[in-house]
Amino acid sequence: MEIFKQDPNFNFLGHRRIGFGLSALLLVISIGSLLWQGLNLGIDFTGGTLVEVGYEESIEVSEVEAILAETEFEDAQVMHFGSPREIMIRVPPMDGVEQAQISEQIFDKLSAAHDGVDLRRVEFVGPQIGEELTEQGLMALGLALLGVLIYVAFRFEYRFAVGAVAALLHDIVIIIGFFSLTRMTFDLTVLAALLATIGYSLNDTIVVSDRIRENFLKVRKGTTEFVMNMAINQTLSRTLVTSFTTLLVVCALIFLGGEIIRGFAVALLVGVLVGSYSSIFIASATSLALGVSKQDLIPPEKEGSDQPDLEVPPSERP
Amino acid sequence: MNRYPLWKYILVLTVLTVGVIFALPNLFGEDPSVVITTEDGEIPAEETQSEVLSFLEEEGLSPAVHEVLEERWVLRYDSTDRQMRASDMISAKLGRDYSVAMTLVPATPQFLRAIGAEPMFLGLDLRGGVHFLLQVDLDAMINDTLEGYERDIRTLMREERIRYSSIEVSDEQDLRLIFTSEDLRARAEGLISEQVEGIEIDKQPSNGDYLLIVKLDEDDQQEMINLAVQQNVTTLRNRVDELGVAEPIVQRQGSDRIVVQLPGVQDPAQAKEILGATATLEFRFVDHSDFPFTGDPDDPDAVPAGSELFPTRNVEHAGDYVLLERDYIVTGERIIDASSGYDQQTGSPEVNIRLSGTGGRIMNRATRERVGDHMGVLFIERVTETELVDGEPQRVSREIEEVISVARIREALGGRFRITGIDSSEEASNLALLLRAGALAAPIDIVEERTIGPSLGAENVERGFMAVVIGFFLVVAFMAVYYRVFGLVANLALFTNLIIIVAVLSMLQATLTLPGIAGIVLTVGMAVDANVLIFQRIREELKAGTPIQTAIDRGYSKALSTIADANVTTLIAAAMLFIFGTGPVQGFAVTLAIGLATSMFTAIVGTRAVINLIYGGRKVTELKI
Numbered sequence: 001m002e003i004f005k006q007d008p009n010f011n012f013l014g015h016r017r018i019g020f021g022l023s024a025l026l027l028v029i030s031i032g033s034l035l036w037q038g039l040n041l042g043i044d045f046t047g048g049t050l051v052e053v054g055y056e057e058s059i060e061v062s063e064v065e066a067i068l069a070e071t072e073f074e075d076a077q078v079m080h081f082g083s084p085r086e087i088m089i090r091v092p093p094m095d096g097v098e099q100a101q102i103s104e105q106i107f108d109k110l111s112a113a114h115d116g117v118d119l120r121r122v123e124f125v126g127p128q129i130g131e132e133l134t135e136q137g138l139m140a141l142g143l144a145l146l147g148v149l150i151y152v153a154f155r156f157e158y159r160f161a162v163g164a165v166a167a168l169l170h171d172i173v174i175i176i177g178f179f180s181l182t183r184m185t186f187d188l189t190v191l192a193a194l195l196a197t198i199g200y201s202l203n204d205t206i207v208v209s210d211r212i213r214e215n216f217l218k219v220r221k222g223t224t225e226f227v228m229n230m231a232i233n234q235t236l237s238r239t240l241v242t243s244f245t246t247l248l249v250v251c252a253l254i255f256l257g258g259e260i261i262r263g264f265a266v267a268l269l270v271g272v273l274v275g276s277y278s279s280i281f282i283a284s285a286t287s288l289a290l291g292v293s294k295q296d297l298i299p300p301e302k303e304g305s306d307q308p309d310l311e312v313p314p315s316e317r318p
Numbered sequence: 319m320n321r322y323p324l325w326k327y328i329l330v331l332t333v334l335t336v337g338v339i340f341a342l343p344n345l346f347g348e349d350p351s352v353v354i355t356t357e358d359g360e361i362p363a364e365e366t367q368s369e370v371l372s373f374l375e376e377e378g379l380s381p382a383v384h385e386v387l388e389e390r391w392v393l394r395y396d397s398t399d400r401q402m403r404a405s406d407m408i409s410a411k412l413g414r415d416y417s418v419a420m421t422l423v424p425a426t427p428q429f430l431r432a433i434g435a436e437p438m439f440l441g442l443d444l445r446g447g448v449h450f451l452l453q454v455d456l457d458a459m460i461n462d463t464l465e466g467y468e469r470d471i472r473t474l475m476r477e478e479r480i481r482y483s484s485i486e487v488s489d490e491q492d493l494r495l496i497f498t499s500e501d502l503r504a505r506a507e508g509l510i511s512e513q514v515e516g517i518e519i520d521k522q523p524s525n526g527d528y529l530l531i532v533k534l535d536e537d538d539q540q541e542m543i544n545l546a547v548q549q550n551v552t553t554l555r556n557r558v559d560e561l562g563v564a565e566p567i568v569q570r571q572g573s574d575r576i577v578v579q580l581p582g583v584q585d586p587a588q589a590k591e592i593l594g595a596t597a598t599l600e601f602r603f604v605d606h607s608d609f610p611f612t613g614d615p616d617d618p619d620a621v622p623a624g625s626e627l628f629p630t631r632n633v634e635h636a637g638d639y640v641l642l643e644r645d646y647i648v649t650g651e652r653i654i655d656a657s658s659g660y661d662q663q664t665g666s667p668e669v670n671i672r673l674s675g676t677g678g679r680i681m682n683r684a685t686r687e688r689v690g691d692h693m694g695v696l697f698i699e700r701v702t703e704t705e706l707v708d709g710e711p712q713r714v715s716r717e718i719e720e721v722i723s724v725a726r727i728r729e730a731l732g733g734r735f736r737i738t739g740i741d742s743s744e745e746a747s748n749l750a751l752l753l754r755a756g757a758l759a760a761p762i763d764i765v766e767e768r769t770i771g772p773s774l775g776a777e778n779v780e781r782g783f784m785a786v787v788i789g790f791f792l793v794v795a796f797m798a799v800y801y802r803v804f805g806l807v808a809n810l811a812l813f814t815n816l817i818i819i820v821a822v823l824s825m826l827q828a829t830l831t832l833p834g835i836a837g838i839v840l841t842v843g844m845a846v847d848a849n850v851l852i853f854q855r856i857r858e859e860l861k862a863g864t865p866i867q868t869a870i871d872r873g874y875s876k877a878l879s880t881i882a883d884a885n886v887t888t889l890i891a892a893a894m895l896f897i898f899g900t901g902p903v904q905g906f907a908v909t910l911a912i913g914l915a916t917s918m919f920t921a922i923v924g925t926r927a928v929i930n931l932i933y934g935g936r937k938v939t940e941l942k943i
Contacts, residue, residue, distance in 0.1 A: 001799055001800050002800075007861075054773070103586075103769075104586075118771065119769070120771040120773065121768075121770050121771060121774055122767065122768065122769040123766075123767070123768045123769075124767040125765075125766050126765035126766060129451065136898050140894050143897075143898065144895075147891075148887055148891070151886065151887055192833055192895070192906045195891060195894070195895050196837075196840060198891045199887070199891040199892065199910070202884070202887045202888060202891065203844070203847065203887065206880070206883045206884045206887055207880055207884055210879065210884075234858070237854055238850050238851055238854045241800065241850045241854075242844070244796070245793045245850075246840070248789060248792040248793055249785075249789035249790075249792070249840065249843035250843065252785045252786075252788045252792065252839070253789065256788055257785040257836070258778060258781040260443075261782070261785075261832055261836055264833070268840065
């Protein structure tokens with residue numbers, strides 16, 4: 001079985017303006033949403049207390065809110081978590097209240113009001129830890145990007161490195177924008193997924209770049225754009241197959257993995273989709289726009305008569 | 319072409335065999351068990367064992383299996399209900415001479431245990447339990463030390479008649495001295511640098527005044543902090559041991575944080591009570607009206623008013639009981655450090671004690687007029703125990719009070735003094751440990767607390783496992799349809815990959831957490847990428863008319879550099895995650911990195927071995943790819 005019986009020959013880079021336009025639109029929406037409503041940060045980042053309880057029967061959010069309204073935690077955020085029988089309560093950091101006791105008081109209140117309340121999870125994170133995590137997260141992100149930039153510049157060429165990092169930034173902003181727009185909770189697992197996405201998107205970008213380099217060395221004729229398009233088309237089957245298998249697993253996580261891991265899985269889903277797209281329309285198109293050419297990739301000592309086989313194989317002849 | 323040398327097949331087979339053996343223990347699950355050891359951490363005597371067994375039989379709580387494992391007596395049960403009940407009963411019956419803990423003991427068969435194959439360790443999010451992150455309050459400790467120096471320097475200035483405008487501890491964690499003339503400041507500086515150790519002195523121009531800034535020496539301060547945090551870890555570990563939790567984790571994290579993880583503990587309130595428990599020390603004068611104590615300890619009239627009678631622990635020459643005055647001189651909170659050593663003149667063991675500034679001042683004032691008297695060190699500890707009340711186990715907390723040292727006061731004591739007349743160096747180091755470990759070296763705050771209920775933990779395991787299985791089969795089905803024979807080979811590699819990941823995690827005794835499972839799942843999705851790259855290349859070569867055997871070979875060799883580049887870049891990302899992430903993110907990074915490494919091996923070396931076996935070295939007319 002094959003996706004393409006004939007070699008595909010889509011003019012991806014010819015339509016790069018459409019790609020850039022689409023990306024620009026997505027980026028504007030993402031950044032706009034981030035500026036306008038920010039992220040719904042989880043307690044890992046904000047600090048505070050999270051209490052998850054299970055009821056024997058379905059319970060309304062308003063009912064729990066009514067119970068909490070009589071306490072000092074009236075501002076607590078109450079929501080269903082996974083099923084109508086499970087409730088998650090988030091209390092922001094409070095001055096003057098012994099943080100670690102909040103969960104006990106809330107649980108006592110809830111179990112006094114209903115029978116059979118089961119305390120499933122309590123998390124308390126000090127505001128200072130939250131700050132540190134945000135710093136650490138940003139640092140990990142920054143250093144990961146820097147590491148990639150250096151490695152790709154060293155192995156390929158600086159224009160490819162710029163393209164790869166541009167694609168990564170593009171993916172990161174869009175994933176964060178997605179979480180901002182949908183108001184999904186951005187917590188530590190989502191950060192992990194974001195960083196995993198960097199790995200995935202990078203994988204994709206490197207596979208395409210690798211093929212571009214190979215083609216530059218092999219194909220004598222044709223414009224830079226033509227050679228790059230050829231590489232993208234040659235790797236297209238692989239890109240689609242790999243994204244598809246990864247998406248299969250990610251979907252298994254989304255539907256079966258449970259509520260705690262859902263944010264993680266959704267971030268991966270967006271990451272895989274955007275990552276595959278950006279390896280073509282951002283990474284390749286950016287290095288093309290920066291004016292990468294055949295000469296940049298040919299090792300200097302191999303110039304001239306030492307050139308290896310420059311014959312174009314029949315299948316790749318334009 | 320396409321034939322592997324024999325050693326490569328042997329390599330693949332060896333990796334596979336080792337992988338299977340070390341992954342195997344994870345299949346057997348765990349038994350809820352009760353683990354019993356004596357207070358000294360030894361196996362209970364045979365008679366105690368049979369006594370416990372017959373007691374359990376009476377209660378209808380006989381264990382499924384009982385055996386001795388790694389110096390512990392393990393009773394295995396088939397349900398957690400029975401295990402919990404049995405544990406309560408046993409601990410109530412045996413009392414505090416034995417440690418009775420509930421735990422899950424891996425049901426790994428003996429032959430696997432013999433070669434060191436153990437299952438992965440499940441994280442708290444998968445088995446339930448409490449996690450605390452504690453922050454040591456170093457500022458409070460440093461301020462206390464500075465106050466000690468403040469007192470010393472004031473005394474010094476007074477003795478040498480150097481007038482000063484003010485001496486005070488500032489908010490910047492230093493000591494500020496203000497003088498009215500350059501001359502006074504210079505004299506003070508010379509004197510302080512000569513007399514006081516462990517500080518740095520800094521002069522600063524200030525309008526009209528002459529300011530001298532005394533700071534703790536950077537190295538000294540670092541060592542003090544190190545000791546304090548280390549001591550807190552020891553203290554907390556002692557307290558956690560009292561909880562009877564199996565496999566607790568008490569670890570230092572970073573410069574001033576301590577992680578405490580208590581698997582299976584569901585009541586954070588109780589855990590906090592014990593972690594923050596007040597094991598305190600008190601220095602008190604001995605009541606000489608009856609010393610050594612000769613009266614009847616059960617007779618209330620033998621104790622004079624204003625005194626209290628306490629039992630002694632390992633205190634030689636003082637009898638079984640000691641009368642101490644009711645008022646204490648100072649408490650253990652004032653102890654900054656205690657260490658054992660030897661008297662330089664007599665060579666006999668001694669314990670050196672360092673009190674905080676305030677502590678030293680009080681001690682000095684109190685002992686000045688009581689030279690020749692004895693001083694006792696009282697150890698007070700609050701413990702929680704299980705007792706049988708009307709046949710039902712109940713938790714009770716009570717205080718234990720014991721005198722751990724009695725010593726004669728030879729001269730007025732200050733911030734530093736020593737206890738001599740100790741019989742052995744062992745006793746000296748034990749006393750030093752008790753003095754240090756009795757109380758926390760610096761106050762601690764809980765900065766993070768996470769509790770996962772056991773039902774949620776079990777649910778997480780089940781769901782994570784389901785996601786892996788379903789995701790795996792979806793990918794396997796797709797690969798088989800899309801790449802036919804080669805797809806099946808890739809699936810074989812994928813399956814092997816999963817086994818090797820589990821084996822490596824088990825060998826490293828890594829802790830499997832929910833994000834770790836996610837890392838495995840993601841690896842399954844991405845692991846096929848290497849094979850997809852290879853297979854697409856082979857297809858391309860075949861389309862270009864390359865002969866079959868050459869096509870296979872070129873497919874593998876051409877894809878190799880791409881795979882290497884792609885994986886190295888992903889490894890860079892994983893490394894960054896590991897270095898800069900915390901707990902769960904690190905767990906994810908480790909599984910991701912292991913997954914990348916094993917998938918490269920299985921996808922490149924492993925599949926090639928199988929493909930070579932199927933197609934290598936013979937005439938092939940059609941390739942099913």
